[in-house]
Amino acid sequence: MLETLLSNLALGFETALSLQNLAYAFVGCLLGTLIGVLPGLGPATTIAMLLPITYTLPPVAALIMLAGIYYGSQYGGSTTAILVNLPGETSSVVTALDGYQMARQGRAGAALATAGISSFIAGCFATLALAAFAAPMAELAFKFGPAEYFSLMVLGLVGAVVLASGSLIKAIGMILLGLLLGLVGTDVNSGVARYSFDVPELTDGINLVAIAMGVFGFSEIMNNVEQGEHRETFTNKVTNLFPTREDFRRFLPAALRGTALGSVLGILPGGGSILSAFASYTLEKKISRHPEQFGKGAIEGVGGPEAANNAGAQTSFVPLLTLGLPSNVVMALMVGAMTIHNIQPGPQVMTSNPDLFWGLIVSMWIGNAMLIILNLPLVGLWVKLLKVPYRYLYPAILVFCCIGVYSINNNTFDVFVTALFGLVGYVFIRCGMEAAPLLLGLVLGPMMEENLRRALLLSRGDFSTLVTRPLSASLLAATVLLLVIMLLPAIKKSRDEAFQEA
Template sequence: MFDLLNNLALGFSVAVTPENLMYAFLGCLLGTLIGVLPGIGPVPTIAMLLPLTYVLPPVAGLIMLAGIYYGSQYGGSTTAILVALPGETSAVVTVLDGHQMAKNGRAGAALSIAALGSFFAGCVATILLAAFAPPLASIAFKFGPAEYFSLMVTGLVGAVVLASGSLPKALCMIVLGLLIGMVGTDVDSGIARYDFGIAELQDGVDFAVIAMGVFGLAEIMNNLAQKENRVDITDKLGSLYPNKQEFKEAAPASVRGTLLGSALGILPGGGAVLSSFASYTLEKKLSREPKRFGKGHPAGLAGPESANNAAAQTSFIPLLTLGIPGNAVMALMVGAMTIHNIQPGPQVMNSHPDLFWGLVVSMWVGNLMLVILNLPLVGLWVKLLKVPYRILFPAILLFCSIGVYSLNYNVFDIFVMALFGVIGYIWTKLKCEGAPLLLGVVLGPMMEENFRRALLFSRGDFTTFITRPLSASLLLLAVGLIILVTLPSIRKKREETFVEE
């Protein structure tokens, strides 16, 4: 307990400096903005801003990117409530009761319930992150190459199982990501592989270039292809204060959603998405009046909103303690750390304590900023919703191109980004998710390195992966997940949750 307080004190000394407060505010503001504007999610935005972290101090850069992520969870609820357009996938459930409350003249109260529930969830999840990260990191120090390889296999299997959409498609995207991650110079032999004789590919395909293409450019094309639908905006907000009955119904749901989201956020794949759906299902089953759900029930809004924000924060736990990204945003955070030659994992806590604890405390500071941003500035967000997308996309396209060029000052990267943009757009039409691909690209080289290292230590004995207890347990868990998802009842429930929605 004493160590935890000392660590939090260090975190506050880092997070509340004027510079880091400014970057936290900038991240929260951008996160809210992209959450409010439908079609621009945290992944393309973080991908576009990734090159900016080259010139920022490591702590400031990560604080800003983290602010964008959990800020977008807040902002996504604004469009879901006012326009019935979820700015974020995890805000899809918010539309069901949030927009109905707005139609019933309780838009202001709905926005307050969402913001306060998110603030509560964010605070609790930050405390859990601070409390559980150190013991998990100490366990992670016992991991050898075999354990890390098995952990990454389990993480990729989990990402496939929990990915929204078709299982075979998610599996194909993972495999494709692993193959792309192999392009470049072989670490052991120094021989170029899969570069097709192109000199620029000898260092591999830059992670940020793929992310900007698959998420940034593909999102632009996808949004331009759709008819704009921003007419039905609820301008009449009403009172910003929930009445006694609304608060009484929302508060317990918020607590349950926070606990559920905190647990599910640690899982690989769509933690925030899964937790919001799971929370809504739980609230509906526990309610004495299930027929009120979908007609403006405060519990149907508070639970999922708290759950997705808690999941957004606890998804940092596997990244910071094990070095394993659980979703596309965490994969981008790995890229940001790599830019500054910081190896994500348990050693971060000891080698960069200012970064680790500064980031943890900045989440609490950011949650406080987001409450201030979301409630008084609702009028501004309503006006932004009326901006046509055709005015926004040229600026986004220019920003993507400048960002990619600034990585290596190479025009070739812009062409690669454009190629992945077109491919990414085709994938969206085929309903193939880009997140598993990104995880494959990030984890592929790490898996290969640990696989080779494990075989080197065991002198080529492949049984090292099943004779080491921890490694065998992780592989057994991966097999268990595969068997579980093939069960008819589980497969049907998964399709109802992810595919149909």
């Protein structure tokens, strides 16, 4: 077992250390840090924008770059959260609570170093966990038939609803809307166009990238423009980047707890970096001997959440690479990137594309080392980027979004679809509805339908096949149990409190 793992990691290092892949890992980390620093952007928007570019790249290089953008954005978001109380990423909202207070007390260097070191520890551990558990999970996935995959996806969608922030009813509504949008297009079995309303461009379904750019890119820009420019400027010089011995004594245990918590929550459907950061902050505050210090510059409130959000970001690749199941919206876009290169996400990736599988995993170790170098010594550069006026930044983003959408099919229809879903996404924001469940429903819906119909075809229309097969029945039972637990008043209250801590 160990010998096989070492052999696979050797293949991964050989792939990831090629000059081309190193360059794309650096580009991904650099872009990730940049979008983490700049508010109004995010990994989902940026990856959606860059998907058309990956057409021309080798599959390994494309995925390494997109992965670097995702986990790199977790690093960048903490920089502005600490210095100017402006979280570049949603998961960095928690970091701002104590990180900004530390900066006001003249300890910005210690806060930034704590965030960087905690993120590095978490990234390395989470990547090791990904390497260790990938092969056993892939072996298990080979035992899955259509019924098991359908039940797994039902569990994934329910998990995404339960772990989504805000109202459960709204999250369910977004999932259902995503499932309905996934029905648009040509029926795989009969070849008949459905819900296309005789619009030729809809016969292949609604473009995933167009929807993603609309609900995450256009809508966020519209919302930020409405709020106007309210940015502080950090004028003090960042000094003493190395934490003291007392700082290490306080934040290292929190970082280790955050790493463990984030590694587990990242694997769960709907989990990832955001939930991990909120959960870690709640945990640290509850177990602290001095909870009154939280919100006033407690270094544990920086180390724990930063470790958790980075660990959650990296372990969210586990269900994607081993089961073909995206656990969050960024992983749903990664499915799109793999599909572009005719790669079917799931356990067969490990056997049919071992260089891609292990090269991607090893690139995360390399990327974490790059991010330490990019974030701490270049703090001054990232702060200067905040001075770029929104009136220049946002129109440029909109232009790049439109060019990217158009270039996929060379079709202006996709641009209009993006604009339409930009308006829809803006309405979602104003109504307090999270858009991520919609995209998960859109990606998983067609896969669920295909596997359900295959299962029924094999069982000659007998729905009992979903509960008579042990593995499928276990997954459905877990789904029901999850629903029952989350409906219990005490659990529901704890869930709401976890998301209200910030």
